[in-house]
Amino acid sequence: MLLNIAATDRTPEIVLTSQPAKLSIKGESYPEDVSAFYGQVIQAVNSLVESPAGPFDVEIQLVYINSSSIKALFRIFEGFDDYQKKEQKVTIQWFADEDDDIMLELGEDFIDRFPNLTIHTLST
Numbered sequence: 001m002l003l004n005i006a007a008t009d010r011t012p013e014i015v016l017t018s019q020p021a022k023l024s025i026k027g028e029s030y031p032e033d034v035s036a037f038y039g040q041v042i043q044a045v046n047s048l049v050e051s052p053a054g055p056f057d058v059e060i061q062l063v064y065i066n067s068s069s070i071k072a073l074f075r076i077f078e079g080f081d082d083y084q085k086k087e088q089k090v091t092i093q094w095f096a097d098e099d100d101d102i103m104l105e106l107g108e109d110f111i112d113r114f115p116n117l118t119i120h121t122l123s124t
Helices: 032-052 066-087 101-113
Strands: 004-006 011-019 022-027 056-065 089-096 118-123
Touching: 004 032, 011 032, 022 066, 032 066, 056 066, 056 101, 066 089, 066 101, 089 101, 101 118
Parallel strands: 022 056, 056 089, 089 118
Antiparallel strands: 004 011, 011 022
């Protein structure tokens, strides 16, 4: 296991494994220090890009995310894009409450920004 970060009232639970390659992000995201919190996630995802080992499955289920965290998430998605460029399949499932237009639209923004990635937005 590369990362196993417990959720707090300001940060999501993050679990990243390499065998198989899987990332799960769940909860709320408005850490006081976004760079410190997400820096380790960006670094871990980028380490997987250096030696890809098969399909990469991602599940993201955020209830709330602030703008600084969105920027960090874009950097993580750039890592997914790089992983896929190594001829590896990346599948992302973006979960949002069916009444949460903001989170559903954010998932659509990621689809628009990363057209080469397989991103499914799913209502919960």
